[in-house]
Amino acid sequence: MVNFDHVYERKGTNSVKWDAVNKMYKEDDLLPLWVADMDFKVHQPILDAMISYINQGILGYTTSSDSLYEAVQTWQKKKHNYIVEKEAILFSSGVVPSVAIAIQAYTEVGDAVLIHDPVYHPFAKVIKKNKRRVIRHSLIEVDGKFQIDFEKMKEAIQTNDVKLFILCNPHNPGGRVWSIEELKKIGELCASHNVLIISDEIHQDLIFTPAEFTTFNNADPSFKDFSITLTAATKTFNLAGIKNSMAFIHNTELRAKFCNIQEINQQTEINTIGLLGTEAAYRCGEEWLDDLLIYLQKNISTVEKFLQSEMPLVKIMKPEGTYLIWLDFSAYALSDKELENKLIKKGKVVLNSGISFGPKGSQHMRLNIACPNATLLEGLERMKKSFQAD
Ligand SMILES: Cc1ncc(COP(=O)(O)O)c(C=O)c1O
Structure with a gap:
């Protein structure tokens, strides 16, 4: 222990x-x-992996190794029963930076982006900084838990012509782990209004029994077509300072758009220590x-x-x-x-x-x-x- x-x-x-x-x-x-x-x-084994790399003494440009992809895929399969093919995995220097990339990739200046209220505060900040409109949909509290009023959410989408929804699953600050039924409803509602989804799943490994986490893409096979999933090992394993995260993007068009913004901003090269820490965490951290x-x-x-x-x-x-x-x-x-x-x-x-x-x-x-x-x-x-x- x-x-x-x-x-x-x-x-x-x-x-x-x-x-x-x-x-x-x-x-x-x-x-x-x-x-x-x-x-x-x-x-300690995560620290050792980073220390051993530093101790070899040369800290030149590096690339993401096959073993890193494999570690990510194995973790996702084992912990979340989620199969993510190698080409769908993109590394990035943080979930919030990836939210910014996605907003730039999938929306235009002036477009409406929906978030829950309350929700992790950088979402609204990034939307505003990118000159998109923040549309907030209020969560309701039922029996001491946040719940979604789907009629009101639909109204918010229709009234504001929402293009993108940022889901926080599990929810920060409420600690809700959205059920598969709720995720299905979210997905169906967004699909019927052509709303793309960013599912921020950075807290996906911090789940308390009997709650069961479902990755958004597993709620329904069709959801991969219009969503991207963002996650990281950094929250789970206390590595926030190494700035590393993953975007899982199965739809090739959405992936190309995301990569294009990464390239425009020259954000394709990822910090070596971040990549090493992520791999070590997934290999030795369970x-x-x-x-x-x-x-x-x-x-x-x-x-x-x-x-x-x-x-x-x-x-x-x-x-x-x-x-x-x-x-x-x-x-x-x-x-x-x-x-x-x-x-x-x-x-x-x-x-x-x-x-x-x-x-x-x-x-x-x-x-x-x-x-x-x-x-x-x-x-x-x-x-x-x-x-x-x-
Ligand atoms: C929901 C959520 N997304 C993203 C982040 C930060 O991610 P990153 O440090 O990878 O940008 C946090 C940190 O608390 C968070 O709670």
Whole structure:
């Protein structure tokens, strides 16, 4: 069993989560439970693969090896029962960069791109930066889980003449693992309105039983014709800094358009360490991941128990996947700024402000639980302190 309890010092490593945070909020001694990376050490065989490459001493231009493709294909087949042929796999330097490439490849300036509300905040930013229109469709909360109102989604597509939909599966920040039935409905709705789909599946390996993850392309064989899937080993194995990801594009026309934008921007050469880390993770990471999932579930229980007994006004959306928890602070009736200030200035704890994920995120916060249990407990105590009378 991997020991995830060890507390590592991350300050002084130029970490966004630990170092940029104090400058950003102009406060000292903040405890960061925000940016989605983990405070756990990378599995040693993955580090060894990168170290051994560096130790051979020459770091010239490299290409993606056959063994890398094979590692990706084997992982996808074994973990997700997904068969992806070699030519459908394109490497890239991140899922968000790939979202940008896809937007440029498949839409024109001024086109409408649909996203859920709330959803991972860079989606809206990338759409806007590329001068496309952001159309938000609100998720609804039923029995403590996000659900899709398909009638409203259809209305949003028709009213705005949507060209592209960005799906987040599993959903960040809600931790929903969309069911095969939901994916089928999404696919059918988009197909009937000629809407292309980007399925961001970066959290696909962070799933808690009994939830079952279905890769969008497996929900129905025809979905491969009008969708692209983006994923990476970086979220699962805490390798975000090596900037590597994959796009699975089966449709040859969609693939050619994606490659064309990569070439226009000269983004075809991928960082060597990124490629090596991805291969090593998929080859050696399975048991480490099994242990990680057990630890994350323990941390989820810690949050549930703590909030129930110490902060019963905070409502928790229990995640089916990801290491993120969506917390509802609306019972405190604070503005988003007041809520953030309380946590940061009084409690000295940093969560992601819910409003950054879309208007539906107002009065919510996203908590990152991928840290040692002791760090998490300290963060929860700080949250409690934020709301105590002076
Ligand atoms: C849904 C989702 N997509 C993409 C990313 C980032 O991907 P990358 O670092 O490969 O750009 C994240 C990171 O948290 C995420 O949650």
